[in-house]
Amino acid sequence: MRNDIIEWLNFLRKDVGFDGWRFDFVRGWPGHFAKQYIEATDPTFALGKLSFRSSACLWKDVYSAHLWVCAHLRIGHTCGRM
Numbered sequence: 001m002r003n004d005i006i007e008w009l010n011f012l013r014k015d016v017g018f019d020g021w022r023f024d025f026v027r028g029w030p031g032h033f034a035k036q037y038i039e040a041t042d043p044t045f046a047l048g049k050l051s052f053r054s055s056a057c058l059w060k061d062v063y064s065a066h067l068w069v070c071a072h073l074r075i076g077h078t079c080g081r082m
Helices: 002-016 031-041 055-072
Strands: 020-023 045-048
Touching (some): 031 045
Parallel strands (some): 020 045
């Protein structure tokens, strides 16, 4: 199934002209899937959408998302320094 998604994403990039991807509900699926999609399709940009439970959790969740991106893309804990 992921190969079908990659094929569709490559169609969107090369034939339709999309520049990048927005991944919804990034907490709901493993980050290595996003890494696989990004590496296989070479987008100009990619971002993930996080929904927050409450404003009290906002900064904790932002930092957790930062760590998630760094860990799953294997670019190190200091990426983008928060």
